[in-house]
Amino acid sequence: MVSHAKESAPGELVPVKFSRLTRRGVLLGLSVAQLITLGIGGLTLIAAFYAGGGMLLAYTAPIWVLSAALTWIPVGGRPVVEWLPVAFWWLWQVTGGQLLYRRRIVKPRPAGTLALPGDMARLREYSDPETGACMIHDPHAATLTVVCEVTHPAFVLLDPGEQERRVTTWGRALATVCRSGRIATLQVLERTLPDSGTGLVEWWATHGTPDGSWAADTYAELIERAGPAGERHATTISLSLDMKAAARQIRTAGGGIKGAAGVLRQEMSTLTSALRSADLAPSEWLDAGQIAVILRSAYDPAVASALERHGKIGRDLATAGPVAVTETWGNLRTDSAHHAVLWVSEWPRSLVYPGFTAPILLSTGIQRAVSLIYTPMRSDRAARDIRRKKVEYISDAAQRSRLGQIEDAAQTAGFQDVLQQEADLTAGHGVLRVTALISVSAPTVDELEAAVAAITQAAIQSSCETRRLVGQQAAAFTAAALPLCRSV
Template identity: 30%
Template sequence: MSTNSDHSTRTYFGWQHEKVAFLFGMTLQRVVMVAAAVLAAIWPLASARMQAGVVLWPVAAILTALAFLRLGGRTVDEWVLAFTSYHLGRSRTRHRFLSAAFAPEATADKTAPKPMDLPGLLAPIKIMEGRGPTGAPLAVAYHRLDRTYTAVARVRYSGISLVDSSRRDQRVASWGALLARLCTEGNPIIRVQALQRIVPESGAALRRWHADHVADGAPRQAVEVTSGLLAGATLSTSGREAYLAFTMDERRASGAIKGAGGGSAAAAGILTRHLRALGASIAGADLQIESWLGPRDLAEVIRTAYDPHSGRHLAERRANASAVNADGLAAGVDPAVAGPAAAESKPHAYAHDGAHSVTYWIHDWPRNQVYATVLAPLLGEGVHRRSFSMHIEPLGPREASRKVMGERTKRSVAVGMRQRTKQIVPEHERQALARAEAQDAELAAGHGLVRFTGYVTLTVTDADQLEDACLALEADAAAARIEIRRMWYAHDVGFVMGALPLGFGLPKKRW
């Protein structure tokens, strides 16, 4: 939702929390605990056995505290569930992952490439090769359990910080138009992920540019000095990598896939057809697609996220080779070795190939009206690697109307009940009702509705710097007016959601 704060600058607001769908905003386990607490409290009174209250009333108090007391943004029962789940997996050594020399071999054909060996949530992923919208090789990440196909584009954008307000608003509106185009009934594109990574610059591209543009008659001493300076350059600057991932649901596209002959190849072709149709909308949002990632390109993105030390070598290889490198290796990484050689999930962090990562979930977005540049402190250049990932799920018109009308009805009833009983209506209830009415009007005018969430992943190569880097990230998040929550006991899951452009990250609605 947006509004004009004055004649030139547009502000944005109206983000809403998604409510738990079981009963009164509580999960099933919390409802069971509350019911058990009520039963334990009234049983001694109903049975006239007051001595039983000595045991049951403390139990009722503990169950109530577990259901309603919050620590660090979670209820106590959620902490207990996360703690128990983590340690059950740890007892079965599921918190560790080993690959490299322990990677599985091809079963039948020994000359065939090794299968992918990825940890945790990525285990069902298989990277296939298709043909992109331009005819170049396209990496299609197939998730055999979710039955989804994901394609990733490396994009370049000119930014909004240094442009005038009208141009900035136009770019944001164009991005909204891209998402609105996906809010159609039965659209097979079910998720969009926008990922931005801030990584140290290797200098390989600069050295390659120098080698290509040095004049034949340049003084030898000048060339030697410049080459020496570039060869010894340290990682003192940061580069930005931006990716867009589009995920297609196999079940929604089943008819088109069968019509194209069926199978994974047909599904990849249908996905390519939808990506080609989105090309104009992507360009309209001032996003320039540098390339659709091929299998080796996508594997390189995954590999450099797990092993930051490999980034410099892979950048050198890509900068020094157009097709095949001098050592006979093509640019990129073989998908079979895209994952980490070793990884371990810890309660406070995720250790992988000599690096340590912490992921934060964006719990609350700005509640007041903000400008389009509100996230600038979070996305600014820093000393450590950061990844910011936003996951968006477009909703069809019928589901969007149902959600908006449900919210509007609930808020209207709450305000009406307070007015009839002569109670003061809290201001937050009035504002929530106004937002619901505005959403209903915008939906009737043809706008779309989406579910979305965001993650921030911080990666350091020195474990001693981890907590200092986390404090700096939390300070930047506060400056960006967002509230973040550290994903204790689930940093391996958070890493997949926040650092990799594979379409993960939007949880199903809890019951």
């Protein structure tokens, strides 16, 4: 995803336009799966025709008619043939009992592991002795992830000049991620949480006068009994080191997980400086207890406020995971909530101003988490990808010209997006692939569907299009609601 800015006077807010989602095919816009099914149907039809036609065409009709239907009939915006891998994977999970997770409370988990379902059971925790940060190691993906919390002023309340300055400095912060070549993923997670009332408790501890009087005792009791009165927003930034790309530096730093931690500390320092230059206030890198609270709150939202009010409860990663998880085709059920994950499939196609996502981020009364997953691309890989796209567009245009087809506006706009990306890369800018996911949670299914409808409407107001991810809700939830730099 690339944004293009429009020229404006200094101090004015600059509108931007996002490039379209690439939907390129191998030939004439058809994917490999479509070409295979179309080829099977075409070969069957040709063989029947040359073998005698007549009744053979009728006998083979189910094959070539089914192939044509699988190739061109759309379901949910995608051809039927592209749903077949999803359907087969879902059936494999159903027959293998992979849709249910129940924690084994009698059998203890190995030390240093996270009590999470699915492939996240392989994750390991490592406490960095120098920074005190908890680093999450994925031995299969060869990544090492660290998390920090970030505070910032309300963007929509700033004046246009200040908004433009912050957008520019945030772009520079993202550019630092592309330069080292050792970062696998950067994740920005913004989530809503029930206000636990800890602010009142902290204010009373600082400004109150507990002198034993009736007024002081009554006020302290009211604060203690006060439950969640609203909601608050929390933002975290997760940084994941690609241990394969940084193998040489890791060996230089001593090798193993300790060497990887030393390399990651360098990236942490660079990112912290970039965030402060962007007028963001990063906290200390989170320790195991703070990450455990985030994980537990995501799976069990009912206890989120209690965990924050009582600072010593639920701060063990060995018990931070869910007790039970049940996945269905379009939903996910965990301890105390139902969840659904939406994918932002289309960004605004017209010029919009920064802050266009305000309807989504400022929606009230809905418990949700918005996750932006940035995957940096090396310059050589990005250049090859852009050249491949250019060749596909040019060859498809030549093929359509030979067939007498007319070039439509969407194909022209897509080609212009590729040319703009090439110009930006030539100018020295980095390339980031961005995936946006929205996780919506509610106590009941009916409340969940109402919340999903509200978020979908808010996305429309933001000029975005969202699609509900089906057949992969468990994996999507871990990517959207957990600050672990997971992918779908």
